[in-house]
Amino acid sequence: MLSVRHLQASYGAAQVLFDVSLDVGAGEVVTLLGRNGMGKTTTIKSIMGLLRPRGGDIRFDGAIVTGLPPYRVAQTGIGLVPEGRQIFPTLTVEENLVATAATRKGARRWNLKEVYELFPRLKERRNNLGTQLSGGEQQMLAIGRALMTNPKLLILDEATEGLAPLIRAEIWSCLKRLRDERQSILVIDKNVDVLAGFADRHVIIEKGCSVWTGTSAELAADPGIKERYLHV
Template sequence: MLGLQNLTAGYGESQALFGVDVSVAAGEVVTLLGRNGMGKTTTVRAIMGLLPSVGGRILGGAMQFDGASLVGLPPHRVAQRGLGLVPEGRQIFPTLTVEENLIATAADRDGRGRWTLPAIYAFFPRLRERRGNSGAKLSGGEQQMLAIGRALMTNPRLLILDEATEGLAPIIRAEIWSVLARLKAEGQAILLIDKNLGAVMRLADRHVVIEKGRTVWTGSSAELDADPAVRDDYLHL
């Protein structure tokens, strides 16, 4: 589905990505791992067409989804291809209700999409209970559920989550991991950024480690578990 080959990108005169290679197959869960500031969020912004809006640009390399290039597409065109984003910091609409947030992004491009409002409420019963509340009145965990639900309402073929559980209480983090495991079991392809190494190793099929804007390692959870040098050199503070 998704393929990035030797992707390079930058902000102004500063280059941020120097050669990122990432692939995600249908039904696969892949993580982007690395310390802060190594290019993970820049990679996501590039995929979603958001890099120009934050002063960045693609410098080179290939970026394709289902064999068609994503380079130069605006965010709404990327979303129409079937990519859904849960951004870092959630970024829900604070003055809209839960239901309005969900409806605002709803899309069923082929008439066969699973994710409707009733389906989201069945998947996230807490959102049904809070459906009349404004986004600003939700807890951090509820806002993250809403951000995931909002992305699912686009009926994405690939769901991208940037910092899926950052800043959440342990019990809410566990709930989010349970949600992602259920999505994986249903065949949802996911590209995930998160700092909880133990949780992502239990969930993901493969991991891509980024260091200073370059892909430096790719492998399975079993391979990562068996290679402490990778964890020590690129993941631990």
């Protein structure tokens, strides 16, 4: 479904990505792991067209999407839950959800009713402005907003960062439901232990290069991998 090969990216003269490759298959959950500053968010920005790559190849559903503007990437069927949530602060919960709604051939039909069933708290606060929500509610809204695009692939950048433990558990429960429904997911999060029980495969980035990829079983079988690449 998603294929990234030898991706390179820079911010001005400062090169951040040197050689990142990863794949996400249909119905698969893949994580992007690595210490802070290693290039995970830059990889997501490059995939989504928010940062134009300086080299490499990005394909989605067999079509080249390298360098396309963000709206064109979204139209191919990729939904993003960005770092920092970035909901529309002056719109209500329901307006946030409706603003991104789209139908997509061959994709599940997400609508308000289904999003409210996934996140009942959003239904309770459907008339509240984005600025009136807690951090956890904003993250639920960001996920719901991405689902309303009916994505073939859902990307989450820092899925539970800064959330209280109970809210974090609720988010993971909802994401596991999406996984069980065969939603393709690419996710960044710092909770490696939860990700190991959630995802099919993992890709580790170190200094702008993909340095390891493998299954959860392979990650658990070699504690040295986490020690080498993930511990601060």
